[in-house]
Amino acid sequence: MSATDYKFSGWAGYGPESVEGNLKFIDYEPKKFAEDDIDLKILYCGICASDTSTLSEGWGPVGDMWPQVVGHEIVGEVVRVGSETENGIKKGDIVGVGAQCDSCLKCHYCNKDQENYCSGGWTPTYNGKFSRTSQGSKTYGGYANYWRGPSHFAIPIPAGIDPAEAAPLLCGGGTVYSPLVQYGAGKQAKNVGIIGLGGLGHFGVMLATALGAEVTVISHSARKREDAEKLGAKHFLITGDDEAKAFKGHERSLDLIICTSNAPDMNMQAYLSLIRPGGNFILVGIPETGKLPDIPPTALIMGNVHVGGSLIASPQTLKEMLALVAEKKAKSWIQRWPMSKINEAIPSMVAGNARYRYVLVNEENGGKM
Amino acid sequence: MSATDYKFSGWAGYGPESVEGNLKFIDYEPKKFAEDDIDLKILYCGICASDTSTLSEGWGPVGDMWPQVVGHEIVGEVVRVGSETENGIKKGDIVGVGAQCDSCLKCHYCNKDQENYCSGGWTPTYNGKFSRTSQGSKTYGGYANYWRGPSHFAIPIPAGIDPAEAAPLLCGGGTVYSPLVQYGAGKQAKNVGIIGLGGLGHFGVMLATALGAEVTVISHSARKREDAEKLGAKHFLITGDDEAKAFKGHERSLDLIICTSNAPDMNMQAYLSLIRPGGNFILVGIPETGKLPDIPPTALIMGNVHVGGSLIASPQTLKEMLALVAEKKAKSWIQRWPMSKINEAIPSMVAGNARYRYVLVNEENGGKM
Structure with a gap:
């Protein structure tokens, strides 16, 4: 192992007030380089709702993880490989890393391409500590100039996908794609409902459509109907304030619902009435309340x-998703922010302005606005 | 259609106090005989928890359904057939009827052997009204001497099964067998947990074992461990008052849990920790509280x-279950009560004395004690 000629630095939060636009640019020490690691020069990083829920401590206190650099929709250029680098990755490749950056790599689930359900050693890309190599080192995410971690969780970005558009697919996209394929969207699950047209929801419509499903968007108001249709949705159900009334006549019309919303007062009797026998209502977002309706x-x-x-999604599922997106020329809807303006981007994201994902562009590293 | 030389009479409840042992023997008018109906001379009828929850109005008021004759685990001899009788049924056959006695017979679900999820026209064997033929006629169950209804829902009892033991399989058995096969017990669901060793739970152990699964019984105390093992269970988890503690070390050990218990204070975090990724926790009993934990x-x-x-289970699933029970020589654990002692049997059932199902024997009709 040789020393590197670059330093790791990024935008760190020091407490819950950081979500108001108070991230500070700091240097930090990454994990020790292991032979299966890679280093990335970061070009793009998506802003995910998980980032803001972590920074705000909406999911609970993060304790000794402050200061932390969040961001887990990372795309970068490989600048260092080890002797055991996986996935055929070599220097100069453009690869992406999602919300998980390590696992035990030996349990039943890791062995069958389900690292996202690893029985021990699941390591998040930020707000976590490595346990397989460089034990105890904090993980640092993608609001940064460099990233270091296990190559097993780095996914080559196929030619034909704009790397900036690929970034939010690595968490947001994979999070909805994984249940779509698990429950057979476009196959046995011909009719798919997506609750909520936000960051995850827009991927739900785009990816379910790419998989050949007939998509229904379920939304509070008609405001996003046009967007839904452009993304591929065939039907649009407006709940207003009375889901039972809104869903009358649509009973048993869906095989699968992906719920990207977290409203604690959802009328579940009404939502479940939409689903055919044998069908599934799948939660993909963790409510900050910690409660289900x-x-x-x-x-x-x-x-x-x-x-x-x-x-989320396993590395194998992310690869399949990116291949589908490339094949179908499906497009993520993103807005680009210079990474240097992160303290404006984050509050704008929290205010719900994204249509539908924000991507930070590291222009110094060659990312393109 | 010729008039019959028998009268329909049975043990009717007149209000919620009937569950305390106040059923009265009455004559009643059955539905009009349709060409796809049969008449049965009732030999046996199981006592199901649904019967007592209905009589006590534990599931809510039954209104204009009083007086009613409950019982939906009926076995009898066919004494009349119509010109359109189904299932190859002829006079003299021994057949059984479960909790559902009619459906629309034309919807998507009826057409694919899922009459139990019929989209319209689902008729319960008691506490309901016919809608396909003899519209508006009340349904009368099996605490009686005769039963009349659609032959589509009458299942021939295979030779080799004691008809008294077959009776409680028609609701209780089918209710657990249907999800066992739906989720692949003994196949992809090798490890099956059964919560609660009562009427349904005992069938769960017996039938999951017959399907080749390795069964774990989850019970509050060790009291029924020996019974569980005799029924085929390989493991027994005692929850005591701390499920989280009890399940330590058993995380992700089960593919499927059938929950036959309705405790509103179950620690679901702990129960769900027992299930492997992709696995299912399936409710089969409707809690009188109407609430999930x-x-x-x-x-x-x-x-x-x-x-x-x-x-419950569709007619096709009931047929498959009875064929399996006959093949494996699996035995329901029943206690027989003369139907004339029904007003003793019901309170004893409510008191939780059954080990594990009570079967009423209509001795006048030839049922055997």
Whole structure:
């Protein structure tokens, strides 16, 4: 291992007030380089709702993880490889890293391409500590100039996808794509509903459509109907304030619902009535309240429906998703922000202005606005 | 259609106090005989928890359904057939009827052997009204001497199964067998957990074992461990008052849990920790409270687990179950009560004395004690 001629530095939060636009640019020490690691010169990093929920401590205190550099939709150029680098990655390649940067790599789940459900050693790309190599080192995310971590979790970005558009696919896209393929969107699940047209929801429509499903967007108002249709949705259900009324006549019309919304007062009896027997209602976002809306057992039993959850995507699933996106020329809807303006971008993201994902551009490293 | 030389009479409840042992023997008018109907001379009828929840109005007021004759685990001899009788049924056959006695017979679900999820026209064997033929006629169950209804829902009892033991399989058995096969017990779901060793739970152990699964019984105390093992269970988890502690070291050990218990204070975080990614926690009993215990969304998302429900079994599934029971010589554990002692049997059932199903024997009709 040779020393590098670059330093690791990035935009760090020091406390929950950081989400108001108070990130500070700092130098930090990455993990020790292991032979299966790579270093990336970061070109792009998406802003994910997880970033802001972590910075604001909306999911709970992060304790000794301050200061931390968040960001887990990272695309960069490989500038260093080890002797055991995986995925055929070599210097100069453009690769992406999502929300998970390590796992035990030996359990039943890791061995069958389900590292996202690893039984021990699941390491998040930020707000975590490495346990397999460089034990105890903090993980640092992508609001930065360089990134270091296991090559197993680095996915080559196919030619034909704009690397900036690829960035938010690595967490946001994968998070909805994984359940879409698990439950057979476009195959046995021909009719797919997407609740909420935000960052995740827009990927839901785009990717379910790419998979050949007929997509229904379920939204509070008609405001985003046009966007939904441009993304590929065939139907648009407006809940207003009375879901039961809104869904009348649509009972048992969907095989799968991906729920990207976290409203604690959702009328689950009404939502579950939309699902065909054997179908699934899948949560992909963790509510800051930590609570689900009440689920009436009769709706589950009488309808043979399932409420489940899905956590990000495995490296293999991310690869398949990127291949599909390249093949179908599907486009993420992004807005680019210079990474230097991060303290404006974050509050704008929190205010709900993204249509539908913000991507930070590291212009100094060659990222393109 | 010729007039019959028998009268329909049975043990009717007149109000919620009937569950205390106040059923009265009455004559009643059955539905008009349709050409696809049969009449049965009832030999046996199981006592199901649904019967007592209905009589006590634990699931809500039954209104104009009083007086009603409950019982939906009926076995009898066919004494009348119509010109359109189905299932190859002829006079003298021994057949069984479960919790559902009619459906629309033309929707998508009826057409693919899922009458139990019929989109319209689902008729319960008691506490309901016919809508396909003899519209508006009340349904009368099996605490009676005769039963009349659609032959589509009458299942021939295979030779080799004691008809008394077959009776409780028609609701209780089918209710657990249907999700066992739906989720692949003994195939992709090798490890099956059964919560609660009561009427349904005992069938869960017996039938999951017959399907080749390795069964774990999850119970409050060690009291029923020996029974569980005799029924085929390989493992027994005692929750005591601290499920989280009890399940330590058993995380991700089960592919499927069938929950036959309705405790509103179940620690779902702990129960869901037992399930492998992709696995299912299936409710089969409707709690009288109408509420589920709190389900932590993180448990669903991090574990890729599903909470769902299943409603009784279709006629086709009941046939397959009875064929399996005959093949494996699996035995229901029943206690027989003369139907004339029903007003003792019901309170004993409510008191939780059954080990594990009570079967009423209509001795006058030839049922055997």
